[in-house]
Amino acid sequence: MLALLVFLPILAVLAILLGAPARLTAVSASVANLALGLFAAFSWKCSCWSLSLPVLEKPALHLAFGFPDGMSVIMVLLTVIVTLAAVLSGKAPEGREKLYFGSSLLISGGALGAFAATDLFFFYAFHELALIPTFLMIGMLGRGDRKEAAWKITIYLGLGSIILLAGLVWLANLTGTYDIAGMIAAKGSVDPAAQKSIAALLLVGFGTLVSLFPFHSWAAPAYASAPAPVAMLHAGVLKKFGLYGLLRIAIPLVPEGLNAWIIPLLVLLLGNILWVGYVTISQKRLDTMLGNSSVMHMGYIFLAIAALIAFPENPLARPAAVLLMFAHGVSIALLFGLADRIERTTGSLDLSDLGGLAKSAPKLAFVFGIAAMASIGLPGLANFSGEVLVFLAAFKSYDATAGLGPVQIACILSIWGVVISAVYMLRAYRKIFQGPSVKSTEFAADLTLADRIPAVLLVLALFAVGLYPNLLLNLLK
Numbered sequence: 001m002l003a004l005l006v007f008l009p010i011l012a013v014l015a016i017l018l019g020a021p022a023r024l025t026a027v028s029a030s031v032a033n034l035a036l037g038l039f040a041a042f043s044w045k046c047s048c049w050s051l052s053l054p055v056l057e058k059p060a061l062h063l064a065f066g067f068p069d070g071m072s073v074i075m076v077l078l079t080v081i082v083t084l085a086a087v088l089s090g091k092a093p094e095g096r097e098k099l100y101f102g103s104s105l106l107i108s109g110g111a112l113g114a115f116a117a118t119d120l121f122f123f124y125a126f127h128e129l130a131l132i133p134t135f136l137m138i139g140m141l142g143r144g145d146r147k148e149a150a151w152k153i154t155i156y157l158g159l160g161s162i163i164l165l166a167g168l169v170w171l172a173n174l175t176g177t178y179d180i181a182g183m184i185a186a187k188g189s190v191d192p193a194a195q196k197s198i199a200a201l202l203l204v205g206f207g208t209l210v211s212l213f214p215f216h217s218w219a220a221p222a223y224a225s226a227p228a229p230v231a232m233l234h235a236g237v238l239k240k241f242g243l244y245g246l247l248r249i250a251i252p253l254v255p256e257g258l259n260a261w262i263i264p265l266l267v268l269l270l271g272n273i274l275w276v277g278y279v280t281i282s283q284k285r286l287d288t289m290l291g292n293s294s295v296m297h298m299g300y301i302f303l304a305i306a307a308l309i310a311f312p313e314n315p316l317a318r319p320a321a322v323l324l325m326f327a328h329g330v331s332i333a334l335l336f337g338l339a340d341r342i343e344r345t346t347g348s349l350d351l352s353d354l355g356g357l358a359k360s361a362p363k364l365a366f367v368f369g370i371a372a373m374a375s376i377g378l379p380g381l382a383n384f385s386g387e388v389l390v391f392l393a394a395f396k397s398y399d400a401t402a403g404l405g406p407v408q409i410a411c412i413l414s415i416w417g418v419v420i421s422a423v424y425m426l427r428a429y430r431k432i433f434q435g436p437s438v439k440s441t442e443f444a445a446d447l448t449l450a451d452r453i454p455a456v457l458l459v460l461a462l463f464a465v466g467l468y469p470n471l472l473l474n475l476l477k
Contacts, residue, residue: 002049002065002116005036005076006126009083009109013102023092026101030084030108037080041475044073052118061178065116068181068248070475071322075115075244078326081461082236082333083108085454089337090228091344093141100141103133104229111237115244120168120178123249124161127209127241131157134226134234142225149225156208156218164205164245167198171253184252195257202250203261210242211295212302213271220291228340231287235294236333240325243301247321251308258309265306266410272299274413277420281427286339286349289428293375294332296417301325303407303414304390307397310407316393319476324386326472327465331374331383334458338368341451342432346440351428356437361446365433367455372429374462376421382465389469391415 012029016022040049050066067073083104092100110130117123139150172178174194175186190198204215211219219239223231250258258265276296283289301324308317341364343349346357358365374381394411398404404412447455465471 001036002040002067003051005033005040005080006065006109006112006116008033008036009105009112013105013109016098016102016105022097022101023087026087026105027084029105030080030087033108033112034080034084037077040067041073041077044070044475050118059172059178061121062119063122064119064179065113066118067116068118070472070477071244071247071318072115073475074322074326074472075240076112078240078329079108079111079115079237081457082232082329085333085337085458086229086232086236088450088454089232090340096141099137100227100229103137104233106130106133107230107233107238111233111241114241118180120172120180120183120249123180123245124165124168127238128161130238131161134230134238137230138222138226141227142230143227144225145221146225149221153218153222156215160205160208160215162205163201164209167201167205168249170194170198170201171249175253180249183249187253190253192256195254196260197257199250199254199257199261202246202254203258203265206242206245206250207268208242210239210298210302211272212242212298213268213275213295216272216276216295216298219295220288223291223294223336224285224287228337231291231336231340232333235291235336236329239294239298240329243298243305243321243325246305247308247318251305251312255309255312262306262310263406265302265309266406269299269302269306270410270413272296272302273417274420277417277424281420281424283424284351286342286351286354286428286432287336289351289424290332290335290339293335293421293424294328296421297324297328297332297375299414299417300387300390301328303411304393306410307390307393307407310405311397314393314396316389316396319473320386320389320393322476323389323465323469323472324383327374327382327386327462330458330461330465331371331381334371334455334462335368335375337454337458338364338371341447342368345444348440351431353440354432354438355435355441356433357441357444358433359437360441360444363447363452367447367452367459368433369429370459370462372425374466376425377418380463380466382462382469385466385469387418 113126280292304321
């Protein structure tokens with residue numbers, strides 16, 4: 001059944017290419033996948049969710065899918081939720097419906113394959129599959145400096161993927177297998193002397209894909225130029241691949257090597273939170289502000305990962321990272337979807353061109369307010385649960401007799417990022433929705449029923465996890 005969930009979006013793309021109605025096919029496949037994903041959340045331990053087909057004898061490669069633990073289930077659940085919202089959001093350019101919806105489904109299928117793969121080769125290959133339509137959509141259907149943004153993301157993520165590939169192949173050669181479970185079982189064969197070098201490759205490779213400072217400058221321009229579904233799927237889902245890879249592969253296989261880089265990692269994640277946070281405050285357009293905001297919040301997830309690296313027995317660090325990955329994915333997808341709606345109804349995302357939009361579009365103002373509050377960590381929404389758990393995880397290993405350690409110091413400094421988030425997000429909300437109406441907003445249309453469906457889906461996910469985080473945390477036990 002897991003193979004059906006992974007390949008259904010890809011089969012839908014083939015149907016679209018053969019002449020099936022693009023939007024209807026994309027929505028139908030996404031609804032079916034959401035149903036499968038929800039079913040998987042309740043039955044993921046069943047053997048029906050595993051598959052292994054031999055592809056190559058030497059080296060042994062298997063098209064293998066499965067749920068080794070609840071983290072994979074949560075990532076799959078995030079993907080199917082955001083996918084349905086993405087294909088329902090935005091508006092395909094006339095005559096480009098096949099490219100628009102087909103590319104969105106390919107990104108989704110690639111993400112699902114990467115999160116569900118239990119073979120290292122296909123773990124990597126499915127992610128690369130998802131990057132191709134991302135580049136094409138930005139370059140062909142994007143806005144603004146779309147060609148420059150497309151080249152920039154292609155170069156950055158291409159180099160990051162090559163560096164990552166070197167680290168993964170090195171690990172596979174040392175362990176003698178591409179099966180991820182087999183690699184972890186054979187981690188004793190990974191020479192401790194090589195761990196530091198492998199860990200550096202994995203940190204730079206995965207870190208570039210996640211927009212870890214200073215390898216982050218591709219993200220904001222790419223998201224600002226991307227069509228709505230691409231921004232929603234990449235920022236909300238695909239960017240979590242790097243974080244997932246660190247948790248799934250790097251930490252189990254090269255823990256000592258990662259620990260050797262813990263101080264540089266803490267410095268870099270503070271760069272995400274503080275440096276990029278201040279950059280976000282200075283933005284004059286909503287799309288670039290949201291792009292930089294997404295980069296900034298990656299720092300908090302890296303903080304949870306750093307806490308796990310520094311103290312492998314930390315019971316809170318892994319759940320904190322996974323919970324915040326889900327929360328950020330849903331909230332940033334909602335914000336990018338609403339930003340696209342604002343641009344379509346007002347013709348601009350420049351903050352100086354907007355104002356008073358709440359008068360003509362109160363529903364849009366209300367939903368955007370929920371998304372903004374989630375982003376800055378309002379209690380009751382999923383991001384708050386994730387961020388609080390991250391801070392608790394950072395201090396879980398605190399020893400009063402030894403004083404503050406590097407992780408605790410980084411945590412204290414990172415709390416200032418909460419203030420930074422509130423500044424830029426509340427200021428943007430006030431500028432867009434409050435005050436007197438301007439020409440572009442005076443007669444702006446409010447959310448239609450078609451717009452409200454994806455927004456409500458994502459808002460419900462934020463409230464459900466925010467009010468009862470154990471919906472996800474129980475999957476990690």
